[in-house]
Amino acid sequence: MKDRQPKSEELRHVVQQFAISGELKEVRSLQRGHIHDTFVSTWSERGRDVRFLHQRMNDKVFHDIPAVMHNIETVSKHLRKKMAGNRTLDGFRVLDLVNTNEDRSYLVGDAGQWRTYWFIENTTTFDQCSGTKQAFEAARAFGWFQSQLADLDASNLRETLPKFFSTPYRLQQFQDALNEDPRNRAKDCAEDIKFATARSEMAFVIDRMLQSGEIPTRTVHGDTKLNNVLFCDRTGRAECIVDLDTCMPGYSLYDFGDLVRFTAATSDEDERDLSKVGTDLNLYRAIVDGYLDGTNGTLSKVEVELMPFAARLVTYTIGLRFLADHLAGDVYFKVSRENHNLDRARVQFRMVARMEELADAMAVEAR
Numbered sequence: 001m002k003d004r005q006p007k008s009e010e011l012r013h014v015v016q017q018f019a020i021s022g023e024l025k026e027v028r029s030l031q032r033g034h035i036h037d038t039f040v041s042t043w044s045e046r047g048r049d050v051r052f053l054h055q056r057m058n059d060k061v062f063h064d065i066p067a068v069m070h071n072i073e074t075v076s077k078h079l080r081k082k083m084a085g086n087r088t089l090d091g092f093r094v095l096d097l098v099n100t101n102e103d104r105s106y107l108v109g110d111a112g113q114w115r116t117y118w119f120i121e122n123t124t125t126f127d128q129c130s131g132t133k134q135a136f137e138a139a140r141a142f143g144w145f146q147s148q149l150a151d152l153d154a155s156n157l158r159e160t161l162p163k164f165f166s167t168p169y170r171l172q173q174f175q176d177a178l179n180e181d182p183r184n185r186a187k188d189c190a191e192d193i194k195f196a197t198a199r200s201e202m203a204f205v206i207d208r209m210l211q212s213g214e215i216p217t218r219t220v221h222g223d224t225k226l227n228n229v230l231f232c233d234r235t236g237r238a239e240c241i242v243d244l245d246t247c248m249p250g251y252s253l254y255d256f257g258d259l260v261r262f263t264a265a266t267s268d269e270d271e272r273d274l275s276k277v278g279t280d281l282n283l284y285r286a287i288v289d290g291y292l293d294g295t296n297g298t299l300s301k302v303e304v305e306l307m308p309f310a311a312r313l314v315t316y317t318i319g320l321r322f323l324a325d326h327l328a329g330d331v332y333f334k335v336s337r338e339n340h341n342l343d344r345a346r347v348q349f350r351m352v353a354r355m356e357e358l359a360d361a362m363a364v365e366a367r
Contacts, residue, residue, distance in 0.1 A: 006111045015041045015054055017107050018098050018116045035061050051119035056112040065113050067158040069106050072244045078152045092144055093240045123230035123239055129263045135283045136290035138229045141238035143294020146252050149219040150298040154249035165250040167203040170320045177327035185327050195349050206251055215303055222246030224259040256291050257314030270343045277350040288364055308362040312355045319348030
């Protein structure tokens with residue numbers, strides 16, 4: 001991917017390579033997400049304006065763009081087939097790709113690799129949860145997404161980010177960074193290292209259950225942040241799941257756990273005052289109820305019982321990633337201050353500690 005922003009003439013040329021009818025009126029930048037460059041085009045068709053979303057994909061993060069697009073196509077076609085020609089299913093819409101003029105799912109050109117979606121009007125995304133209703137809706141949407149993909153053979157998908165969901169792999173990254181300690185930082189975070197090491201056994205629980213067949217490998221979204229849900233401006237209901245780049249084979253509860261970690265947090269991800277850090281139990285219960293409502297019986301009894309553990313495990317996993325990056329010298333996550341990744345790791349670990357204290361209150365029974 002080119003680092004520079006494409007010029008106006010380049011943008012117009014790119015979007016016109018997609019099979020869109022009508023006359024192009026404008027193309028403008030849309031500040032959404034931190035990975036891809038996103039733009040919105042407006043076309044005049046039969047006297048009305050129609051908009052499309054275009055993304056120049058970041059091949060520095062996703063090295064195998066063909067695999068990413070294969071997964072998105074596979075998931076989208078499966079969902080579209082389930083909808084049997086309807087615009088919505090259970091009140092949800094599918095993010096629809098627009099093929100190129102040569103009938104391909106994405107464009108490879110001098111300005112990078114591009115894809116195009118129909119723009120879903122009258123919806124909004126949110127970075128912070130407004131309350132239990134919104135938490136329920138987000139969880140219901142991701143649960144629905146999971147339920148509709150329950151009969152999709154996950155082996156048909158490619159692993160675009162190797163070992164992305166593997167806690168044992170993240171633990172090994174942490175241990176490697178600790179052993180190397182290139183910036184001599186380990187001495188200043190001994191308690192954090194002790195916390196991570198003391199819980200290392202939990203890293204292997206899910207992998208062992210996948211290997212034994214106690215829980216199934218499923219198609220997962222992989223990035224269940226609140227801002228990857230489009231909410232209807234009129235009703236406030238969740239309408240569409242977006243950002244399918246990390247749809248891969250994994251375990252369903254990763255999606256649930258990451259949603260709890262992000263949405264039910266009582267503080268910012270880099271909060272320095274750890275007294276503010278924890279998990280909002282009301283939001284957590286709303287997420288549980290919404291996810292179970294959305295999955296609609298497709299989760300096994302074992303998966304349901306593992307939901308609170310998954311919340312701890314995913315939070316612990318992200319904490320390992322932050323701490324490993326701090327020890328390695330801040331080579332992966334962007335930082336804006338000294339010890340930024342260490343602060344992030346401490347927030348995740350504090351959340352894990354609070355979840356351990358709230359274990360009884362967070363228990364979930366099969367319904």
